[in-house]
Amino acid sequence: MRALPSSEIYDALLALCYESVVDDARWSTLLAALASFRPSAQLPDVGGQPSGGSDDDHAQPFLNLQAAIDVLADGKHGELPGRVAPHLDRARRLFEIVSGLREDLRRRDLLLDSLPTPLWLLDEQRRVAYRNAAAMRYAAEPDSALCEQGGYVRPRRATTGRLETAIREALGRAGPARSTHIASGSASGAEIIVAPLPAPEPDTARPHTLGAVSVLDPAVQSRHLAQLFQFSPAEARLASGLQQGMSLADYARSQGVAISTVRTQLRSLFMKTGTDRQGELVSLLMRLSRQ
Known part of the structure; x- marks a missing residue:
């Protein structure tokens, strides 16, 4: 196998540097490429790029790569580390920017997905x-x-x-x-x-x-309220009817149940929502439905 000219090795290392900006796995590939120049050298382990943590945690893989370049500085291709180092540092800074954008999007997604x-x-x-x-x-x-x-x-x-x-x-x-x-x-x-x-x-x-x-969608909001307060299906239907302005008597007739059954369900709604009066309950449900 023919030896690669220094220019080709340099181009390959630069490509790996900037590929690593958007692909964490390429940092390990870059370290392996550097190690191939001096197989006997004891290079630091780049490890996986952390997905969270402090700035020091994020910087560690790049510090390991900088150390790897120092180890290789006296090898056959000793002129390359000095040429690669500025690009490696630039790739590190670009990766930090991309990581910040990804974290912003992750937080946005978590917030919006909770709605x-x-x-x-x-x-x-x-x-x-x-x-x-x-x-x-x-x-x-x-x-x-x-x-x-x-x-x-x-x-x-x-x-x-x-x-x-x-x-x-x-x-x-x-x-x-x-x-x-x-x-x-x-x-x-x-x-x-x-x-x-x-x-x-x-x-x-x-x-x-x-x-x-x-x-x-009232149906979606009703399901959300039922999940929030752990309403039973019958209690959720009553809560929806009250929000529509139905009286207990009208609701009982529409459901074909006794008024005493509806009053029992209403007391359960009071207990689960921490309210004491029907007007207070309806006001709470209406406010939450608009969130």
Whole structure:
């Protein structure tokens, strides 16, 4: 096997340096390439790039690589470490920037995924740039007001034109950006909300996300409240009826149950929500439903 010229080795090391900026596994490959120059040298173990922790934890693999270059400095290709070192340091700084962006996105995803409300973020081409966990679950339901088709948010029943117009208005394509509420036409009475988002800073490396589409679906909110307070199915139905303004007598007739049964369920709702009066209970449920 012919020996590689120094220029080819240098180019290969530089490629590994900058590949490592976006691929953690390449740091180990880079160390292995350096070790191949001096197989007998005792090089530090680069290890895996940590996914979290302090700045010192993040810097350790790069410090190990710098140490590896020092060990190799007197080898056959001793002129290379000095040429590679500045690029290695630049790759380290770029990796820290990329890691910071990834951490920002991870925190954003954790925050948005904790929301019970379906939410889609749109880019300037009106395509879905992000959807939270609630949106993925909601879009998979056959009776939902919205779904995804070809990377775009689409209504299941309302006319597509109304949603497209609202998105254009939110993105500022038809004058100043503004929010729009659309009745979905679904049996649950869901309301679609399309709103503009602040434009990113000019020097940011993040993708442009300029619009948001969300759904306020009473059925989704009722399920969230039931999970939050551990309502039984019967208690959840009563809570929903009270939010719709039904009296206990009207609700009992609609369900075909005795008023005494409904009063027992109401007392259970009081206990689980920490409320004492029907008006206080309804006020709490209405406030939480709007979150």
